[in-house]
Amino acid sequence: MHATPPSRGKTPGIDHYENFPVASWLCPAHLRPPIAAIYHFARTADDLADEGSASADERLSQLQHYRACLLNATTANQAPGNWPRVFAHLHHAIAQWQLPTEQLHALLDAFEQDIRVTASGVLYANDAAVLDYCSRSANPIGRLLLHLYGIHDKKSLAQSDAICTALQLINFWQDLSVDHARNRCYLSIERLQQHHMPTTLDALHTLKNHPNAINLIADLASWARSSMQFGQNLVHTIPGRLGWELRLVVQGGLAVLRQVEHLGPRVLQQRPVLRPLDWLAVAARSLQM
Helix, strand or coil, X not given: CCCCCCCCCCCCCXXXXXXXXXXXXXXXXXHHHHHHHHHHHHXXXXXXXXXXXXXXXXXXXXXXXXHHHHHHHCCCCCCCCCCHHHHHXXXXXXXXXXXXXXXXXXXXXXXXXXXXXXXXXXXXXXXXXXXXXXHHHCHHHHHHHHHHCCCCCHHHHHHHHHHHHHHHHHHHXXXXXXXXXXXXXXXXXXXXXXXXXXXXXXXXXXXXXXXXXXXXXXXHHHXXXXXXXXXXXXXXXXXXXXXXXXXHHHXXXXXXXXXXXXXXXXXXXXXXXXXXXXXXXXXXXXXXX
């Protein structure tokens, strides 16, 4: 909800491009350490799942070890493991804030799922399967942040899930060109069939030339936007700085989505990037929410 949901990144020490702010100056100072701990936990797991030349089995083995470190981080007898900085900070955040660790495990479930699905070379069967993946890959971030603010009501949780799902979908659509090079795709067979388009991973390189590509991209953007619109009133529930941070996240996501729509089929070859003027527009729209 506050930060961009985990997406494909780079190995530790290499700059990660982000379209959405992470633990920015708008976030209350006392919440920055636990938010940073959550972010670095997710980002490191993402790197294990996606970066380098390891095989799928090797990645799954690394994530299994990483999960064992998470289990240790929930106890008083924390073991340092292979990622001492990640889990030292996370251990402190879990102890101080009683973080719901099932949400952290859900993130790891999503990374493992991503590895297996990518290795299979098979697309998701339908949109419901894509949304099910989002419920583990993105929604836990929002729920963890709401927990830090002591917000647990069902309406707010549902709105948070909708925003996080929207951000994850936007990440998918802005990364279509990048993901294709990695033999990964979050376009469902169901959605492609609706537009009478090829439904195999091998055929994805032909989509940019398909006459229905422009309608497909517009449809995908509409899907993400409707999810964002369902959740965006959460900005009026979240108090103080985090409420303003969330406004920027929502408007930042919508700004990327507008670029996706503007690019149309070209988004299959070109990744949208927000420029300084775009961020000024994001700030202006945030003030109007």
